[in-house]
Amino acid sequence: MRSYTGKLIRINLSQGKSQIEDVPEALMKSFLGGRGMAAKYLYDELKPGVEPLGGDNKLIFMMGPLGATTAMSVSRMALVTKSPLTGTIAKSIMGGNFGAYLKFAGFDGIIVEGKAEKPTYIHIDKDGIHILDAGELWGLDTQQTHAKLRESHGKNTQVACIGPAGEKLVRYGIVISDRRCGGRTGVGTVMGAKKLKAIAVNSTGPLSLYDAEGFKKIAQGIIAELKTSPRRIKMSDFGTSYLTLGFEKMGIFPVKNFQEGHLEDVEKIGEEEFAKIKTKNDGCYGCMTKCGQVRQVTEGEYAGAVSEGPDYETIWSLGGNLANTELASLIAADSLCDKLGLDTVSAGNSIGFACELFQRGIITKKDTDGLELKWGDHGTMMKLVEKIAQREGFGQLLGEGTRRAAEKIGKGAEDYAMQVKGLELPAYEPRAVKGYGLIFATSNIGANHMYGRPREDLAGTTDRFADEGKGKDIARAQIGQAVEDSVIQCSFGPVTGLNPESRSQILVAATGFEEFGDPAYLNQIGERILCLERSFNVREGFNRKDDTLPKRMLTEPLENAGPATGQVFRKLDTLLDEYYDALGYTRQGIPSAEKLKQLGLE
Amino acid sequence: MSARVKLPPILQELSGGIEAPEVSGNTIGECLNNLEGQFPGIKEYLFDRRGRLLRIFGIYLNSDGLNPVELDTPVRENDEIVILNFLMGG
Numbered sequence: 167m168r169s170y171t172g173k174l175i176r177i178n179l180s181q182g183k184s185q186i187e188d189v190p191e192a193l194m195k196s197f198l199g200g201r202g203m204a205a206k207y208l209y210d211e212l213k214p215g216v217e218p219l220g221g222d223n224k225l226i227f228m229m230g231p232l233g234a235t236t237a238m239s240v241s242r243m244a245l246v247t248k249s250p251l252t253g254t255i256a257k258s259i260m261g262g263n264f265g266a267y268l269k270f271a272g273f274d275g276i277i278v279e280g281k282a283e284k285p286t287y288i289h290i291d292k293d294g295i296h297i298l299d300a301g302e303l304w305g306l307d308t309q310q311t312h313a314k315l316r317e318s319h320g321k322n323t324q325v326a327c328i329g330p331a332g333e334k335l336v337r338y339g340i341v342i343s344d345r346r347c348g349g350r351t352g353v354g355t356v357m358g359a360k361k362l363k364a365i366a367v368n369s370t371g372p373l374s375l376y377d378a379e380g381f382k383k384i385a386q387g388i389i390a391e392l393k394t395s396p397r398r399i400k401m402s403d404f405g406t407s408y409l410t411l412g413f414e415k416m417g418i419f420p421v422k423n424f425q426e427g428h429l430e431d432v433e434k435i436g437e438e439e440f441a442k443i444k445t446k447n448d449g450c451y452g453c454m455t456k457c458g459q460v461r462q463v464t465e466g467e468y469a470g471a472v473s474e475g476p477d478y479e480t481i482w483s484l485g486g487n488l489a490n491t492e493l494a495s496l497i498a499a500d501s502l503c504d505k506l507g508l509d510t511v512s513a514g515n516s517i518g519f520a521c522e523l524f525q526r527g528i529i530t531k532k533d534t535d536g537l538e539l540k541w542g543d544h545g546t547m548m549k550l551v552e553k554i555a556q557r558e559g560f561g562q563l564l565g566e567g568t569r570r571a572a573e574k575i576g577k578g579a580e581d582y583a584m585q586v587k588g589l590e591l592p593a594y595e596p597r598a599v600k601g602y603g604l605i606f607a608t609s610n611i612g613a614n615h616m617y618g619r620p621r622e623d624l625a626g627t628t629d630r631f632a633d634e635g636k637g638k639d640i641a642r643a644q645i646g647q648a649v650e651d652s653v654i655q656c657s658f659g660p661v662t663g664l665n666p667e668s669r670s671q672i673l674v675a676a677t678g679f680e681e682f683g684d685p686a687y688l689n690q691i692g693e694r695i696l697c698l699e700r701s702f703n704v705r706e707g708f709n710r711k712d713d714t715l716p717k718r719m720l721t722e723p724l725e726n727a728g729p730a731t732g733q734v735f736r737k738l739d740t741l742l743d744e745y746y747d748a749l750g751y752t753r754q755g756i757p758s759a760e761k762l763k764q765l766g767l768e
Numbered sequence: 769m770s771a772r773v774k775l776p777p778i779l780q781e782l783s784g785g786i787e788a789p790e791v792s793g794n795t796i797g798e799c800l801n802n803l804e805g806q807f808p809g810i811k812e813y814l815f816d817r818r819g820r821l822l823r824i825f826g827i828y829l830n831s832d833g834l835n836p837v838e839l840d841t842p843v844r845e846n847d848e849i850v851i852l853n854f855l856m857g858g
Contacts, residue, residue: 396826396836397854404823411816412824412855433817624855626777729781
């Protein structure tokens with residue numbers, strides 16, 4: 167018995183049919199799980215040039231081999247599809263409980279194909295897989311959808327759903343399960359295009375392990391060590407909000423659409439202020455840290471707003487990026503985005519883009535439905551979030567993402583679109599951490615902070631401002647992330663307690679696959695996944711020209727950013743060459759025939 | 769009292785690469801404040817604008833404790849104050 171269930175559900179919404187398939191053992195051994203296995207299915211089954219919002223695109227939900235076990239923080243779920251925002255392969259990792267319960271129901275994943283004629287949801291229980299009418303759910307926000315489905319199927323029902331933004335095809339719609347999101351790259355938009363409102367699971371069975379006793383011993387050892395870990399405790403106490411003040415000091419926290427690196431009154435949105443209105447912790451299945459910070463606004467114009475968040479990314483996107491230090495508005499806007507089903511990073515980035523265009527006179531009140539866009543104006547931010555999600559007026563344009571919006575606006579607007587391959591940049595100033603810049607430029611899903619971390623640059627063991635010498639580190643970081651996303655383990659290292667050795671040991675105990683006992687074998691899987699994702703993009707016409715950064719990063723020295731002031735990307739081409747060389751790609755950014763053969767991808 | 773402060777690599781950007789400078793002070797807070805005399809500007813990156821230690825850092829004494837210590841912890845002669853960097857992506 168292995169921790170994989172060995173089964174997946176394939177649902178064709180055009181035909182209204184579902185079937186259960188075996189997951190080949192060779193696939194598990196070559197791609198591990200989660201992101202890796204899903205990418206392989208997508209690569210094999212999707213023809214090049216498929217329209218992301220058409221019926222031929224597929225949306226894949228996939229669990230990892232440790233999911234639903236008692237190990238710490240390993241029950242996250244990968245969502246993989248072709249992105250409506252970028253046209254590249256898309257991946258987003260969702261926390262919460264949904265994935266664990268899908269495994270308890272007996273499935274490693276779900277492949278959703280086709281397009282329903284009318285709003286639909288899927289219910290999975292001991293009696294089978296049911297494709298049901300979602301007419302009553304369509305138009306509801308994500309919390310209402312959870313409540314309705316629990317009313318229909320019981321309070322223990324686990325739900326993954328979209329909000330109005332996904333239904334209306336805002337290009338950065340999310341999939342959300344309780345308050346944990348598959349947030350980036352428009353995975354929720356693909357679900358909306360398929361007219362699939364939700365998937366609900368009522369689980370029945372236990373999970374098997376290859377070596378249950380051995381597994382328990384390793385898992386309990388890790389948990390015992392983690393209990394006193396200061397880093398883990400810090401995550402439990404503050405979540406990622408503790409990063410804001412530190413990143414701002416170091417010039418890493420972008421302000422006003424990446425125009426500078428200093429935020430006046432940043433302390434107002436520091437972790438101490440958020441902690442004052444924290445009511446409890448929440449988190450994912452099998453995690454004792456529960457890094458989610460549930461906070462409630464008790465007074466003022468946003469009184470009553472409750473959110474599990476915002477996390478660092480959203481504190482930036484709706485806060486610092488817009489020069490907004492009104493903390494209560496961040497709780498309210500975070501909650502609103504979750505309810506409406508919007509990616510907070512792309513939403514905040516798009517609003518920042520609009521604010522800068524307004525600042526420069528490229529757009530005026532005539533273009534914005536009469537709204538005056540000003541930095542720090544949280545009231546207007548709230549209005550824009552609503553407009554984007556409902557695709558109303560100016561919000562229709564911003565819901566297309568910054569790249570498409572800039573193309574439509576013209577007048578040089580593209581210079582202020584902070585995106586790579588169409589995906590909006592997250593909360594890190596590339597000029598202040600060049601490793602992040604290289605990750606964003608080369609990421610196969612566009613600019614995303616979850617496509618590898620420049621650990622050496624952040625620790626300071628490498629010079630974060632250096633213009634050369636980062637290619638190998640970044641290639642290694644992206645390979646490591648691919649493994650993490652396929653296990654699937656939480657990417658906050660201090661939370662899982664896993665290191666390469668203990669991860670290998672626990673994988674063997676769970677699966678019985680001795681190959682996993684060698685960390686180098688897992689790294690090769692990571693490299694294979696990265697190469698496969700790049701091959702997917704190459705097939706779609708992507709190459710070196712797309713591995714770039716916004717013009718601002720390449721031409722404008724960073725202003726007012728403490729020790730990072732004056733930094734600019736001087737040698738992106740050199741860094742790209744190093745990165746391609748490290749991975750065995752041609753200088754056009756295409757995997758070489760030799761590399762494909764070495765990884766078994768020929 | 770005199771102690772060494774082991775700086776994390778990211779703070780060595782501000783110490784000219786010096787890894788463990790010697791400083792005087794009766795408490796950890798005093799020692800950290802006194803770093804400023806040797807490396808003007810370093811305090812700016814250790815404390816927020818309200819004077820609190822940034823939570824991206826953890827302070828440990830003599831590398832022998834599992835738990836971080838507070839700024840008012842007394843320092844003994846030849847102690848080593850270790851600053852760990854908790855910066856990571858969010």
